[in-house]
Amino acid sequence: GNSVTQMEGPVTLSEEAFLTINCTYTATGYPSLFWYVQYPGEGLQLLLKATKADDKGSNKGFEATYRKETTSFHLEKGSVQVSDSAVYFCALSLRNQGGKLIFGQGTELSVKP
Amino acid sequence: DGGITQSPKYLFRKEGQNVTLSCEQNLNHDAMYWYRQDPGQGLRLIYYSQIVNDFQKGDIAEGYSVSREKKESFPLTVTSAQKNPTAFYLCASSIDQIGNQPQHFGDGTRLSIL
Numbered sequence: 001g002n003s004v005t006q007m008e009g010p011v012t013l014s015e016e017a018f019l020t021i022n023c024t025y026t027a028t029g030y031p032s033l034f035w036y037v038q039y040p041g042e043g044l045q046l047l048l049k050a051t052k053a054d055d056k057g058s059n060k061g062f063e064a065t066y067r068k069e070t071t072s073f074h075l076e077k078g079s080v081q082v083s084d085s086a087v088y089f090c091a092l093s094l095r096n097q098g099g100k101l102i103f104g105q106g107t108e109l110s111v112k113p
Numbered sequence: 114d115g116g117i118t119q120s121p122k123y124l125f126r127k128e129g130q131n132v133t134l135s136c137e138q139n140l141n142h143d144a145m146y147w148y149r150q151d152p153g154q155g156l157r158l159i160y161y162s163q164i165v166n167d168f169q170k171g172d173i174a175e176g177y178s179v180s181r182e183k184k185e186s187f188p189l190t191v192t193s194a195q196k197n198p199t200a201f202y203l204c205a206s207s208i209d210q211i212g213n214q215p216q217h218f219g220d221g222t223r224l225s226i227l
Contacts, residue, residue, distance in 0.1 A: 004155075032213050043117075043203055043218035044156075051213050089155060093212035098163050099144050100171065101205075101216060103155035 002027045006090050006104035013080055013111050021075040021107045023064075023090035031092035033057075033066055033073040034101070038087045047075075047088070080111045115140045119204050119219035125227050126191065126198060134189045134222045136204035142217070144210045145187040149173060150201040150221075159202075162187055163210045191224065199226050 007022040025031065032051045036044040048057030053068035062077045073090060090104040117138045126132045138145065144163050148156035158171030162181040176195025181187055187206075191198045201223050205216040 034215055036218075041220075043119075043220045044205075045218070046215040049215055091155075095212045097212060098161055098169060099207050099210050099212045099214075099216070100146070100158055100161060101148075101156070103157075105153070105155045 002031075002092065002094065002102050004090050004092055004102055004104035006088075006107050009087075009106070009108040011107060011109050013109070015082055015111055015113050016079045017111075019075070019077040019080045019084075019109070021088055021090075021109070023073045023075065023104060025071050025073065025090075025092050027071075027092055027094060029094055030068075031094050033064070034091045034093070035062070035064055035073070035075050036089045036091060038089065038106070040086075044089065080109070082111045082113055085109055085111045117204055117206055117217055117219035119202075119222050121222060122220070124222055124224045126224060127227050129193045131190055131192050132224070134191070134202055134204075134224070136187045136189065136219060137185055138187075138204075138206045138217075139185060140206055140208070140217060141184070142206035142208050143184070144207045145181070146205040146207075146216060147171075147177075147179065147187070147189045148203045148205065150203060156203060159189065198224055200224060 035047040048059045050057040050066035091101045120135045146161040147159040160179040162168035204219045207216045
């Protein structure tokens with residue numbers, strides 16, 4: 001079936017450290033891929049997206065590249081800030097299936113000053 | 114500002130009681146979704162609707178019901194048949210039913226059992 005797997009959290013980093021959160025997927029067909037961020041007590045906010053192979057999504061210093069050959073969409077940021085502390089979700093949607101999202105389990109990031 | 118409004122923010126249910134969670138959007142989106150989030154887990158789809166007066170079951174629809182009488186509104190009822198309703202419920206909408214465009218989320222309703 002279709003699924004998304006993220007690296008286990010929590011991830012704890014010092015400010016200005018490099019961040020990688022791994023995300024791999026299994027899907028029939030060609031999904032669109034998304035990263036969402038959730039701050040405590042809030043809903044999800046779109047961080048970035050990619051809709052086809054080799055696309056790179058970027059926003060607020062975060063980047064992820066759609067790798068069809070490795071079925072991956074890893075999230076990276078060169079220098080994290082305390083304000084980046086949140087839970088990050090990788091998700092996919094399949095075309096012509098009502099736009100439903102399939103989520104990974106989420107990765108909690110904690111950035112220390 | 115356009116967005117999705119969920120209410121109430123916190124809700125308590127007694128045993129055997131049905132409760133209804135509200136979700137309203139002013140984004141003029143056709144598609145709307147309900148997800149359930151449990152601690153340490155991703156979101157799971159309960160129901161979705163691509164157009165007014167039509168909706169589909171998601172992965173965990175048992176014990177829940179929805180209606181879509183207006184484009185702007187997609188209320189979720191948690192019935193007494195849902196034996197483990199304590200969770201964080203998120204409503205979302207999207208302009209796109211194909212899957213290329215992102216979903217916009219409300220701030221959620223936290224449901225607890227008394």
